[in-house]
Amino acid sequence: MKTRTRNFLGQLLTLHIPLVPFILFSLFPFYFMVITSFKADGELYNLKANPFIIQLSPTHPDYSGGPTLEHYQLLLHNTPFLTWLFNSVLVSVLATAISIVIAILAAYSLARLRFRGAPSFGTAVFITYLVPTTLLFLPLAQVVNRLGLADSVWALIVTYPTFLVPFCTWLLLGYFRTIPQEIEECAMVDGCTRFQALIRIVLPVAIPGIVCAVLFAFTISWNEFIYALTFISSTAQKTTTVGVTAELIRGDIFYWGSLMAGAVLGSIPIVLVYVVFMDYYVSGLTQGAIK
Amino acid sequence: MASVTLQELSKRFDKVTAVNQINLEIPDKEFVVFVGPSGCGKTTTLRMIAGLEETSDGTILIGERVVNDVPPKDRNIAMVFQNYALYPHMDVYKNMAFGLKLRRTPRPEIDRRVREAARILGIEELLDRKPRQLSGGQRQRVAVGRAIVRQPEVFLFDEPLSNLDAKLRVQMRSELIKLHYQLEATMIYVTHDQVEAMTMGDRIVIMNNGEIQQVGAPMEVYDQPINMFVAGFIGSPAMNFFQGKLTAQNSELFVDLGKFTVKLPKSQVNRFGNHVNQRVVFGIRPESISDREETGEHQQERVPAKVNVVEPLGSEVMVELSAGDHTFVGRLDPTTTARPMHEMAVYFDMGRFHLFDAETGVNLTHQ
Numbered sequence: 001m002k003t004r005t006r007n008f009l010g011q012l013l014t015l016h017i018p019l020v021p022f023i024l025f026s027l028f029p030f031y032f033m034v035i036t037s038f039k040a041d042g043e044l045y046n047l048k049a050n051p052f053i054i055q056l057s058p059t060h061p062d063y064s065g066g067p068t069l070e071h072y073q074l075l076l077h078n079t080p081f082l083t084w085l086f087n088s089v090l091v092s093v094l095a096t097a098i099s100i101v102i103a104i105l106a107a108y109s110l111a112r113l114r115f116r117g118a119p120s121f122g123t124a125v126f127i128t129y130l131v132p133t134t135l136l137f138l139p140l141a142q143v144v145n146r147l148g149l150a151d152s153v154w155a156l157i158v159t160y161p162t163f164l165v166p167f168c169t170w171l172l173l174g175y176f177r178t179i180p181q182e183i184e185e186c187a188m189v190d191g192c193t194r195f196q197a198l199i200r201i202v203l204p205v206a207i208p209g210i211v212c213a214v215l216f217a218f219t220i221s222w223n224e225f226i227y228a229l230t231f232i233s234s235t236a237q238k239t240t241t242v243g244v245t246a247e248l249i250r251g252d253i254f255y256w257g258s259l260m261a262g263a264v265l266g267s268i269p270i271v272l273v274y275v276v277f278m279d280y281y282v283s284g285l286t287q288g289a290i291k
Numbered sequence: 292m293a294s295v296t297l298q299e300l301s302k303r304f305d306k307v308t309a310v311n312q313i314n315l316e317i318p319d320k321e322f323v324v325f326v327g328p329s330g331c332g333k334t335t336t337l338r339m340i341a342g343l344e345e346t347s348d349g350t351i352l353i354g355e356r357v358v359n360d361v362p363p364k365d366r367n368i369a370m371v372f373q374n375y376a377l378y379p380h381m382d383v384y385k386n387m388a389f390g391l392k393l394r395r396t397p398r399p400e401i402d403r404r405v406r407e408a409a410r411i412l413g414i415e416e417l418l419d420r421k422p423r424q425l426s427g428g429q430r431q432r433v434a435v436g437r438a439i440v441r442q443p444e445v446f447l448f449d450e451p452l453s454n455l456d457a458k459l460r461v462q463m464r465s466e467l468i469k470l471h472y473q474l475e476a477t478m479i480y481v482t483h484d485q486v487e488a489m490t491m492g493d494r495i496v497i498m499n500n501g502e503i504q505q506v507g508a509p510m511e512v513y514d515q516p517i518n519m520f521v522a523g524f525i526g527s528p529a530m531n532f533f534q535g536k537l538t539a540q541n542s543e544l545f546v547d548l549g550k551f552t553v554k555l556p557k558s559q560v561n562r563f564g565n566h567v568n569q570r571v572v573f574g575i576r577p578e579s580i581s582d583r584e585e586t587g588e589h590q591q592e593r594v595p596a597k598v599n600v601v602e603p604l605g606s607e608v609m610v611e612l613s614a615g616d617h618t619f620v621g622r623l624d625p626t627t628t629a630r631p632m633h634e635m636a637v638y639f640d641m642g643r644f645h646l647f648d649a650e651t652g653v654n655l656t657h658q
Contacts (some may be wrong), residue, residue, distance in 0.1 A: 182376035185343050190441070191364040191393035204380040 030267075037260035038067040044257055071257030072265075075248075081262060083236055084243035087153050091219035091239055095160035099217050100210065102161065103168035108198055110169070114172060122173065129166035132224070136162070137230045144231050155231040156239070160221050168213040176202065177210030186223070211277050222270055240266045243249035293444035293477040294319045295340060295355060300349035302335050302501075304626065309335045311501040312349070316437060319421045324476045324492035326485055327524070332451055332501040338477065341370050341447050353445060364393075369438035370447040373454060375430045377422040377437075384407075384418040401440075403552050408436040411473070412466075428459045435467070437472065448480040452487065464490060469486045485525050489513070497521050519652035522645060524575055531580075531619035533573040534649065537566050546573045546646070552614030556590045556641050563646060563655060570649035577609070578639040580621035582629060589642030596637050598629045 035054060036044065042064030043049050049062035054068055075081050109115075112124045140159055141150075149155040179202060187197040204211070228242040238246065244262035248255040302310040310332040315323075317323050338344040340351055342363035351358050358366050391401045392463040409415045412432040418468050420429060431451060438446055448467075454462045460538060468491055471478055482488055488495045489509045494572040497504045497512065497520075505517040516522035522530045535548040544555040544563055553573060555563070584591050599618070600611040608623045612635070621637055629635050645656045 088574055180374060180376065182372045182374055183378055184370060185341075185363075186370065186376040186437075187378070187389070188343070189341060189363045189368060189370045190390035191365070192438070193362070196393075287458075 004285070033260050033263050033267075037071055037257060037264050038069070039094040039257065040064040040066075040068045040070065041257060065129075071255075071261040073264050074255070075258045075261045075265070079159065079243070079245070079247045080235060080259075081240075081265070082236050084240045085266065085269075087238065087243075088266070089221055091153050091156045091160065092218050093155045095164060095221045096214055096217040098157070099161045099164035099168055100214055102165050103172050103213065104198075104203070106165070106169045107172035107176050107200065110173050113180070125166050126170050129163060129170065133163060137226050140227070141230050150231060151233050151237055153232070153237055153239070156224075156228055158230070159227050160224065164217045164220060170219055171213045172206070172209055175206055175212075179205055215274065215277060218273060219270060221264075294352075295445055295477060296350075296352040297336070297340075298350040298352070300309060300336065300339065300351060301347045302332070302344060303347045309501050310339070313503055315496060315503065315506065317477060317479065319477055320475050322468075322480065322491060322493045323496060324480045324488040324494070325479065325496045325498060326483065326488035327498035327504075329483060331498040332371075333483075333496075336498075337447055337449055337479060337481045340445075341368060342366055358486055367444045368447055369441045369443040369445075370449065371431075371434045371451045372436050372452040375451075375454075375640070376432040377424075377430055379422050379572060381458065382419050382421050383414065383425070383433050383436075386422070387435060387440050389439045390437065404440040404442075405436075406530060408439040411439065411470070412436050427455055428463065435470070439470075444477065446474075446476055446478040448478065450482050451480075452482070453484075467491065474520070485527065489525065494531050495525075497524060499524075515657040516645070516654055519572060519574070519647045520655055522647070522654065526576055528577050528620050528622070530574045530576050530645070531632050532607075532647075533575075533617050534581060535573055536564060536570060537569055537571045537646070546571060548573065548615055548617060551594060553592050553594070553641075553644075554590075555644075555646075559656075566646075566648070566655060571655070572647040572649050574620075574645035574647060575639055576643065577620045577622040579643040580612075580619070580623075581614045581628045581638045581640065582610075582621070582623050582635060584638050587642075592639040594637050594640050596635060597632055598633050598635050601629050601631055641656065 032052070035052065039054050043055060044064055046062055046064070049055065049064075054067050055063045057063060074088045106125065110118055110125075121246065140162075144150055147155075147158070149158060183201055183205070184194075184197040187201045188194065192200065222243060224239075225241050228239045229246075232238050232242065233245070235243065240262070244259060244266065248259045248262065295315075296316045297313050299307065300310060300313040304344050313332075314334060318358050325336060327333050339346050340353075342358065342361065346359055353366055353368070370651060378389065378636045381389065387408060388401045391404065396404075406415070406540075412435060414429060414432050414436060417425060417429060417433070418570060422433070425433065431454075434451070451467075452463055455463060464487060467480075480487075480491060488497075492509060493504060494505050494508055495512050499520050505512055505521045507515075512521060513525055516525065516530075519532065523532065533546070533548050533553075535546045536554075538545050542560065543557070544560050544567070545552040546555065581591075584593070596612040596614040598610055598612055602609040602611075603625070606625065608625055608627050608628070608629065610621045610623050610629050612619055612621055623629060645654055647654050
């Protein structure tokens with residue numbers, strides 16, 4: 001057998017084929033989500049039908065009209081889904097922006113400036129991240145009420161940084177430590193103040209790490225549920241996660257088709273963001289690993 | 292005026308004193324090399340001059356100005372780092388232009404200076420490349436170029452050649468020396484390599500344990516080391532040290548080295564008179580040891596020895612010898628007949644020996 005063919009087969013057997021189960025495992029939820037969102041109710045709630053496909057053949061006993069857009073129509077016409085989507089985008093973008101700015105300044109000070117208590121402060125920042133939101137939501141609800149932000153997306157924009165900042169600071173701290181200090185010192189000799197050195201030298205070099213932090217922060221904000229559920233009651237102020245579950249689960253009735261449609265549409269912004277930043281994301285993950 | 296003056300300069304990190312009351316005056320246009328083993332305080336001193344490290348005590352003056360509280364950017368200095376510290380996200384041109392851009396230098400002036408520096412360093416074709424596309428030597432040149440365009444009063448070099456391979460190091464060394472002639476600027480250079488110190492400096496500052504051991508021109512430091520540390524640090528292979536005792540007999544002085552003695556020339560009797568019967572260290576450089584009696588003005592002391600190892604280097608032969616309980620190295624002519632495991636008498640040139648106080652290490656020969 002020629003070497004090229006042998007190599008090809010070898011790679012196929014050792015790399016590509018073993019990857020198939022992983023791909024199936026990762027993509028299956030999305031596949032199921034999409035299938036379910038296009039499946040008519042008749043077929044959806046038919047316990048005898050195959051849950052993994054939409055029956056296309058009209059002669060089949062489980063046939064229920066093939067793929068349908070009724071769930072998407074229900075979602076978009078009968079619920080303020082687009083408003084929720086807008087709210088989610090607004091909250092995630094603003095909370096991420098605020099958190100990243102604070103985290104950059106915090107991580108830079110902890111990584112570079114020698115002040116008393118710096119190591120303990122760094123640990124303290126990380127420990128606050130470990131306190132679960134399920135423990136904090138009640139006292140935070142009181143704070144939010146007193147600030148007059150109850151039932152508004154601003155309650156979320158202000159409270160999300162409480163868990164985004166510690167996490168992003170920790171991530172960026174690790175990343176800043178891999179950037180050699182000499183280039184900032186050289187910039188300061190060349191004519192920068194420390195702040196200018198941060199903006200003009202460190203940040204451009206740290207872009208992969210910052211993108212990584214932005215992606216994590218955006219994803220966490222987007223998926224957040226507890227605070228969104230607790231602080232907001234009016235339908236128009238809800239985010240996607242809360243709105244979809246609140247309006248499409250009535251008592252014990254789950255509008256599965258529309259729920260899945262909501263999940264599909266709600267995933268699109270995240271997918272877009274990741275696709276755009278994919279290159280930076282991967283390099284950000286591996287950068288810190290190599291000293 | 293770009294002189295640099297250090298007065299009682301000290302730096303402490305918690306309980307560790309890295310630099311201890313340094314006093315030094317570096318006149319304008321001088322090339323001064325700080326040399327010493329790792330941890331001796333030379334880099335810390337350089338960083339304090341640059342303003343990257345705060346002083347614990349003492350004063351730093353650049354010209355007539357006290358600069359202790361002046362930030363690095365306002366000290367009119369430029370620094371070349373060991374790891375080059377090029378800005379990775381900028382191409383070579385922008386790296387070199389950065390400092391000028393920050394000072395709002397007009398663009399035509401920036402362009403002129405960058406291209407001139409690039410021409411001097413032979414890096415004109417590299418101006419649009421990024422640092423990661425350059426070799427070590429090229430990066431080093433860009434780092435030097437970045438310093439040149441600023442036209443600073445003082446250039447600071449922190450072991451700039453340590454990361455280069457041996458051949459490139461030799462080449463860059465001579466280029467930096469030529470640059471000093473061309474630019475006529477004050478240059479402060481830190482290295483742990485005594486060859487760089489000897490070949491590049493107008494004066495060498497030898498440091499150990501945070502203190503200046505000796506300051507002087509290369510040959511002065513080589514021929515008249517002030518103590519055992521300097522004597523053993525400068526010169527390769529290092530000076531040979533023999534522990535012994537100074538004795539007197541019939542108004543002649545001898546150094547008792549155990550199984551043999553070395554007679555000191557009559558001219559030295561007065562100099563060492565007060566140290567008779569004290570423990571001393573006899574020092575002699577390998578090149579002052581010969582395998583044949585040289586006719587000349589200096590007395591030659593014959594020492595019977597045994598050859599252990601012979602290392603032919605082409606232009607000379609390094610020979611490891613033992614006499615009594617002492618092992619030492621001689622640098623012999625290539626025509627030597629030294630053979631390992633054979634006896635051979637060697638001759639110490641007594642015009643070029645050193646005698647050190649065994650307790651303090653101070654060189655008694657040149658006081």
